[in-house]
Amino acid sequence: MKYSLSSIACVCLLAGCASQPTLNNSAGRATVYQDVNSVSSTMAGVGMESQDIVSMTDKMVRDILSNPQIAGRSTPARVIVDSAYFTNDSSSRINKNLITDRLRVELNRAAAGRLVFVARHYGSMVANERDAKRAGERDGGTIRSTKAVAGGDFRLGGRIASMDANQRSTGMVSRYHQITFELVDLEYETIPWSGIYEFRKEAQDDILYR
Amino acid sequence: MTSCTVKRCAALALLACMASGAAHADYAAERSRLKSAVPKDAVLYTLQAGVAALAEKQDGEAAALFDSALDKIEGMYANTESAARARSLWYEEGAKDFKGEPYERAMAFYYRGLLYLAEGDYENARASFRGGLLQDAFAEEDQNRADFASLMLLEGWANQLNGDAAQAADAYKEVTALRTGFVAPPEGANLLIVAELGGSPRKLGDGIGNAEIVYRRAKRTPERSATVTLDGQPQALLPMEDLYYQAITRGGRPIDRIINGKVAFAATTAKVGDVLGTIASEGNVLRAAYGGTSGRALGGLAAVGAIASVISANVKPRADVRYWNNLPESLHIQALRASAAPRDIAALLKDEAGNPVALDTVVIRQFRDKNGNGLVWIKSRH
Numbered sequence: 001m002k003y004s005l006s007s008i009a010c011v012c013l014l015a016g017c018a019s020q021p022t023l024n025n026s027a028g029r030a031t032v033y034q035d036v037n038s039v040s041s042t043m044a045g046v047g048m049e050s051q052d053i054v055s056m057t058d059k060m061v062r063d064i065l066s067n068p069q070i071a072g073r074s075t076p077a078r079v080i081v082d083s084a085y086f087t088n089d090s091s092s093r094i095n096k097n098l099i100t101d102r103l104r105v106e107l108n109r110a111a112a113g114r115l116v117f118v119a120r121h122y123g124s125m126v127a128n129e130r131d132a133k134r135a136g137e138r139d140g141g142t143i144r145s146t147k148a149v150a151g152g153d154f155r156l157g158g159r160i161a162s163m164d165a166n167q168r169s170t171g172m173v174s175r176y177h178q179i180t181f182e183l184v185d186l187e188y189e190t191i192p193w194s195g196i197y198e199f200r201k202e203a204q205d206d207i208l209y210r
Numbered sequence: 211m212t213s214c215t216v217k218r219c220a221a222l223a224l225l226a227c228m229a230s231g232a233a234h235a236d237y238a239a240e241r242s243r244l245k246s247a248v249p250k251d252a253v254l255y256t257l258q259a260g261v262a263a264l265a266e267k268q269d270g271e272a273a274a275l276f277d278s279a280l281d282k283i284e285g286m287y288a289n290t291e292s293a294a295r296a297r298s299l300w301y302e303e304g305a306k307d308f309k310g311e312p313y314e315r316a317m318a319f320y321y322r323g324l325l326y327l328a329e330g331d332y333e334n335a336r337a338s339f340r341g342g343l344l345q346d347a348f349a350e351e352d353q354n355r356a357d358f359a360s361l362m363l364l365e366g367w368a369n370q371l372n373g374d375a376a377q378a379a380d381a382y383k384e385v386t387a388l389r390t391g392f393v394a395p396p397e398g399a400n401l402l403i404v405a406e407l408g409g410s411p412r413k414l415g416d417g418i419g420n421a422e423i424v425y426r427r428a429k430r431t432p433e434r435s436a437t438v439t440l441d442g443q444p445q446a447l448l449p450m451e452d453l454y455y456q457a458i459t460r461g462g463r464p465i466d467r468i469i470n471g472k473v474a475f476a477a478t479t480a481k482v483g484d485v486l487g488t489i490a491s492e493g494n495v496l497r498a499a500y501g502g503t504s505g506r507a508l509g510g511l512a513a514v515g516a517i518a519s520v521i522s523a524n525v526k527p528r529a530d531v532r533y534w535n536n537l538p539e540s541l542h543i544q545a546l547r548a549s550a551a552p553r554d555i556a557a558l559l560k561d562e563a564g565n566p567v568a569l570d571t572v573v574i575r576q577f578r579d580k581n582g583n584g585l586v587w588i589k590s591r592h
Contacts (some may be wrong), residue, residue: 206290
């Protein structure tokens with residue numbers, strides 16, 4: 001009798017263990033602010049992520065501001081920083097504006113007047129307003145009027161490139177990213193400043209997905 | 211993307227003609243399935259909803275859906291609860307979060323790439339097609355690795371539109387090695403036609419406890435080739451991909467060894483249960499006949515045997531046979547130079563023997579990106 005009872009208990013226990021969940025009844029999770037410099041604990045791959053963008057733009061800001069040809073001129077240089085000539089030649093899908101916008105904003109903030117940023121990406125907005133002012137649809141505003149909009153001295157160019165590798169036996173995936181940044185002299189076609197940021201990520205997916 | 215036209219075809223004419231009208235794809239139903247899906251199936255229903263959204267001109271939503279699915283597909287699952295469960299004896303492989311087999315993952319990148327092409331974002335289109343090719347790099351046999359010619363062609367096309375002629379040439383060279391008769395798109399080509407024919411490869415469970423996946427072609431989808439007529443000018447499409455072939459040439463999966471282990475464990479424990487049950491039963495008969503004091507020991511054996519049998523019965527070796535059900539069976543592609551956006555597009559579908567196939571489910575959409583380059587997307591079933 002003693003064995004029979006224990007058997008029944010074991011059988012019930014095992015039957016319970018084997019049942020499949022059909023409903024996710026978790027209580028959910030409240031919104032939590034995550035540090036943009038940290039790696040996601042729940043989802044991370046070998047592509048470019050927030051911490052990479054923050055690190056690379058911070059490094060480029062420091063580098064550009066330490067270059068006397070760009071940031072040490074008596075008359076602040078006019079710089080165009082946008083994604084028009086910043087190409088993605090990698091296997092990572094990315095919104096390039098995330099990089100160039102952060103670079104421009106941080107550079108503008110840290111330069112504190114040592115550089116002047118030309119808003120070429122707002123060109124149509126400015127043109128519309130200027131046209132309306134000159135046509136008399138709007139008054140002249142309070143700043144000033146200029147014959148033309150600002151011409152640039154330097155413009156950002158660059159490329160995101162990557163190289164992938166994988167090992168079938170282990171499911172290990174590796175991606176090397178190389179991001180080059182260059183400021184091009186818009187008169188003389190030279191490159192007074194270049195910067196490079198590179199990183200390689202490796203990850204191994206669960207055996208279930210290999 | 212300036213123009214999109216969805217069209218259903220008149221069955222009698224055997225042609226899919228561009229016209230206004232709702233597509234047959236039921237995006238609302240797919241979205242509803244997605245909303246009620248358990249988390250482990252979310253990616254599967256997201257992908258299916260993405261295709262339905264594309265067929266119904268919901269391009270923004272389609273892009274968001276594919277982005278969401280690709281975030282999961284590209285994310286590395288290490289030490290997750292669902293994965294641990296799927297590896298255990300007591301849960302079938304389908305307990306894991308769905309990410310699809312490599313051909314399905316590659317197709318997720320393919321659709322996202324097409325949507326980028328439609329927007330004129332050639333760089334991200336190229337990245338998407340490259341991402342898809344990487345998913346094809348895990349086939350067991352060398353010759354079947356990275357043989358997804360359609361993605362190579364599309365990568366080349368994205369390069370060509372982006373002005374990267376050298377990279378385009380490299381990609382086309384790889385396609386030429388894989389597809390005889392392929393001719394690289396001419397310089398100045400500005401229109402890409404992509405036709406998706408047939409139904410999705412099906413996954414079925416086979417073997418003991420359905421522990422193996424076998425693939426079958428979709429049933430009752432006879433269309434095998436397509437000719438597209440642009441303003442009355444016929445254009446033959448090149449057969450570039452057979453997804454069923456991609457599915458069956460993936461080779462063995464590492465997880466199959468774990469599943470085989472589950473099968474072996476179930477068989478062994480079942481045998482142990484049988485043997486112990488038999489010993490206990492026959493021992494009881496002998497004890498009744500000759501007398502003795504072995505009753506407790508025999509009872510113990512019977513109990514252990516029963517436990518072993520229960521364990522065996524509860525082992526779940528079933529392989530994951532969930533599959534992306536609105537994928538096509540084959541892809542047919544052609545790139546050409548068009549002086550203007552075609553106003554009248556029709557598709558003639560044919561079966562293996564060259565006989566016309568009448569369908570009323572054909573979707574034809576035309577996209578024109580910000581640079582004036584066109585994409586015609588045709589799907590025979592959705």
